[in-house]
Amino acid sequence: MRWLAAVLLALCSQWAVANSDYKLGPGDQVQIRVFGQPDLNIDALLGKSGVVSYPFLGELTLTGLTVKEVEQLIYSGLKGDYLVAPNVYAQVISYRPFYIHGEVEEPGAYPYQPGLTVDQAIALAGGLTERASTDKIFLLSEQQQQAKRSKASLQSQVAAGDTIKIEQRFF
DSSP: OHHHHHHHHHHHHHHHHHHHTOOOOTTOEEEEEETTOGGGOEEEEOOTTOEEEETTTEEEEOTTOOHHHHHHHHHHHHBTTTBSSOOEEEEEEEOOOEEEEESBSSOEEEOOOTTOBHHHHHHHTTOBOTTEEEEEEEEEOTTOSSOOEEEEOTTOBOOTTOEEEEEEOOO
16 A cells, blocks of 8 residues: 555656646646735736736736746745735646647647647547558647757657647558
8 A cells, every 4th residue: 555655646746847847838827826815816818928917016927937936926026015925826727739730530729738648649639540650740849949840759748839740651
């Protein structure tokens, strides 16, 4: 029983570490809560600019920040002038979608979940067509500065906003 608890703890801590590196972007829905201050609680969908209007602090740019960085930004802004020691909590309620096209049954945009692989993304898109090539899978990462696609495998990790392209195989 102890080993099961240890395994679950390890998996949860790996998910928390991976999720703590997640950078917010347009299309993400975030929730910000300040304990004991219901007027400072907001839910916001990040638009293209990534800017949200926050009480007392005005417009804040959240794009490119992690959830922990958002918490620190709000904490720093509220501490002192407005509250002595604000208890700030932020989380992603829904992630921006990833996109898949090419030789899949139902190409389009799908909701992202942390830990998603190309194989799971293909399953969400209804599976591969009969012409699909498992050797010609490409991933265009939203996080890369240059718009460059890279070769991917079925086990490759997909990030929110990424585009997956499955090409045809030649007989």
